[in-house]
Amino acid sequence: MARFDNLIGGEWVEGAGTTANVNPSDIEDIVGDYASSDASAVDAAVEAARAAFPAWAGASPQVRHDVLEAAGAKIMARKDELGRLLSREEGKTLAEGTGEVIRAAQIFKFFAGEALRPGGEALPSVRPGIEVLIEREAVGVVGLITPWNFPIAIPAWKAAPALAFGNCVVMKPAELTPGCAWEIANILKESGCPDGVFNLVLGPGSRIGARMVEHPGIDAISFTGSVPTGRRIGVQCVETGKKVQLEMGGKNPMVVLDDADLGVAVAASLNGAFFSTGQRCTASSRLIVTAGIHDAFVEKLTADAAALKVGDALDPETQIGPVVNQDQLDQNLAYVALAKEEGCEVSGGDIANGPGYFQRPAVFAGADNTMRVSREEIFGPAASVIKVADYDEALAIANDTEFGLSSGICTTSLKHASHFRRHAEAGMVMVNLPTAGVDYHVPFGGRKGSSYGPREQGTYAREFYTQVKTTYVAP
Ligand code: NAD
8 A cells, every 4th residue: 555654854754653645435445554653743844834934925926927837737737637636535526626727726726826915015104215015925834734625726726825925834734635735745845845845744734733833843824614613713823823714615595596597596506505416514404495496496406316327436427425434424413304304304325335525405494594404514415495585685684694705695686786786794705606616816714703813825925924024114
């Protein structure tokens, strides 16, 4: 079995032990043995990153551009092979896995350009003859902690801007899906990234992530993952004086109004709720439907969901791959049972036979917004359908959640679409589109309990990965 180590100071370094990376479509299939490190690996990675920081932060932007551009090109050239790896370790369909790899390549290429455009301003002082310069500098050593559900896109959208603006990186990917992050580390090394600038430490969050958050040599933490872990990390970062950015969960509403195109509304809801096996922070898990279209919507959604082909992620016919592991499957099945107890009419949600963690999409019809299945993030292929009287009630219910990541509406009314865009309490709004599925050159992030700190992606990523210096110059 192939063994995959940590990358520390430009060297491949064995961990204290290893963890098997298991294919959720076929649990007999082991992708590889990946390092399971102890906290001393973090200490070594931080030391290497600190040593590399002055030269990297001071390097010509062209140097950083060239590394990121080369990494983007190498990822793109290997999109089919890496897409297969992603689908094999995470369980997304091949089309979704390959699409995510292409996205990672595009992100590296975008931030190659951003390395040349750090921004800055020159202003006249209010005092005569004095000039004011506002410049952006690297933050230092940044710790990047990523979840399992986007194993290459999220590492890319954190690492690329971090490196573009002159920071050194210690990255810890999720233990369930370390393969894609390992490939990013290898590709960056092959692309000429200097030793110590990008370090990868593999292992459990309780050891590796926790040490990163407490380590005095790390200046900033960017975290994506669950709400409880994120909140704890936020508190610890404030206590240890670190800059922090948290992207956490969602319970994203999709409003469907009577005047919606039924085909558009069902297609957007089906995609938003069930594609990627519902394992997206932007998944449409609350479908809020006005009375006039409700019955036709439920009938078509239920039929279309039942027709989706659930199976091996590597089978090109598959539309819904497996759930990521047994724990997540058990949790999803418990929510299906809870939906029945809470009085929903449940279609699907049962186990589909096979060598992996296959579950059919679940529609919880007859739900209301007070039920636990409508309030808690399930993170599986399940959606509540909540019937409402009119647009005003739909908007109120859409906003009645502790989360605020993405929010969608299907309507042919410009008036309602515009009103919703202005009043949805979410970081992202989708009109006649699924709540999931975003571009890489514009900001990504949420409000309320979903996110904390500056936005990720696009030019807005600069806010987190740089710090501002104001200089006054007298003649
Ligand atoms: P998780 O919180 O369990 O783990 C996320 C990362 O944190 C992993 O690398 C984990 O090892 C690490 N970690 C765990 N305990 C830690 C600790 N004590 N200290 C430091 N690090 C620790 O989340 P997950 O199960 O991997 O991912 C699913 C969650 O991620 C869902 O809630 C989903 O909504 C969220 N998510 C959010 C976004 C977003 O951008 N808002 C995107 C994708 C996923």
